[in-house]
Amino acid sequence: MNESPNPNESSNQVTSRREFIKTTGRIAAASALTGVALPHVHAAGSSSIQLALVGCGGRGSGAADNALSIKNGPAKLVAMADVFEHRLAGSFDGLKKFGDRLDVPPDRKFIGFDAYKKAMDVLKPGDIVIMTTPLAFRWVHFTYAIEKRLNVFMEKPLTADGPTSRKMFKLGEEAKAKNLKVGVGLMSRHQRGFQELQKRIQQGEIGDVILLRGYRMHGPVGSAFSTKWPGSPSELLWQIQRFHSFLWASGGCFNDFYIHHVDHLCWMKNAWPVKAQALGGRHYKTNAEGQPYVDQNFDSYSVEYTFEDGAKMYMDGRCVNGAQDIYKSFAHGSKGLATVSNSNDCDPPSRIFKGQAANRSKMIWESKINPEERNPYENEWRDLMDAIRNDKPYNEVERGVKASLVSSMGRMAAHTGQEIAYEDILNGDHEFAPDVDKLTMDAPAPLVADKDGKYPLPMPGITKKREY
């Protein structure tokens, strides 16, 4: 395995040490890996860069919209892929506002588990594929994109378990070696106010960072809570529709919802935690009509992460109606406090205060963002396009996998009731859906319900080595 067990060491550092190659940067490391000069892969005449969309749901449609909305964005969307015809059709209708830049005739609309290949086959090397299915398919689609020499924008999270993370680290290195540009949808990193805040924290403006706190607490959202499979569509397609309910499909609500705070707080600290212990449970086992929930999520999680220097990070997540809503994040240092996300995943403004209270009279800085760059979802496209057009190193895979692993580490600590180290999750052998690349429309689901329509659940203190 190519990856360092220390989350705070990059895989480049490890590779270069192991191979005794002197490197001065990422591209140099990638070059050394392949032993060949790296071509600048973008479509001939970058004004002709085209897009394909794989996973035409809410975020996929949003990402295509963002890409086509920015100045100097890709020229056209030319192919679309999904496993549901109605999702593709809905997405297509929503993008009609782009006129002839939506250039997807019926023979470039593809449905099925192999649709991703057909959509990517429409592109030429240097074009961009958007991958916005649930995470289970990320490594499958990324493998083919690399083979086709495509630049990539893929949504978070990237992985839900150790074996897939190891695969994705390797694929990230392969993409780097081919000089492909890869953006990962952790948009906090492209929020301009956060970028300034991170610099200030790293320059010591709040002193040593000793405590980070993230809260995402609201009612049940997305498809995190499911009652029994109704019998149609197939169990597989139903699980894909309700992907937040199943660890194989999404990593559950912990990974899918809480990864943004986990990621941006670790970025503020400029380190990844080395271990986690956690609380979590299911308070409500049925819906209001008394039907049992069969998904694999807890409704509350409280994870205590520990960094190498002993600093702590708490991530509290709750999906319970009627309980207090809190959706914010904070960084405490030895000299002051930073309010990081003012609300939601990464809303501005961020602020720095002297002391530990968010007391207005003690405020020493507040983020100001140029109005054209207020939308971090568009900024991630500005940054990706700039890298493609000007051939700048750009590969967000490693940090995307680390954010996913650290999320999985917290989730596993809650689900097992055990302390989980970064190496435990990284080196784990439980791959939730090993054959996801072989799925067909009539294949059984990776998780099959028992005779009562229920799925295996985490049992902290009883099931300790695996989550189910």
Ligand SMILES: NC(=O)c1ccc[n+]([C@@H]2O[C@H](COP(=O)([O-])OP(=O)(O)OC[C@H]3O[C@@H](n4cnc5c(N)ncnc54)[C@H](O)[C@@H]3O)[C@@H](O)[C@H]2O)c1
């Ligand atoms: N960065 C963010 O703020 C943000 C916000 C929302 C969602 N997301 C991420 O985007 C991803 C998608 O979420 P969503 O809310 O758009 O879900 P969604 O269900 O609306 O969309 C997913 C789409 O992918 C399709 N799909 C599933 N499996 C497929 C396959 N094998 N091949 C082709 N198509 C397939 C589904 O039919 C659906 O149309 C998730 O990973 C989620 O975490 C990120």
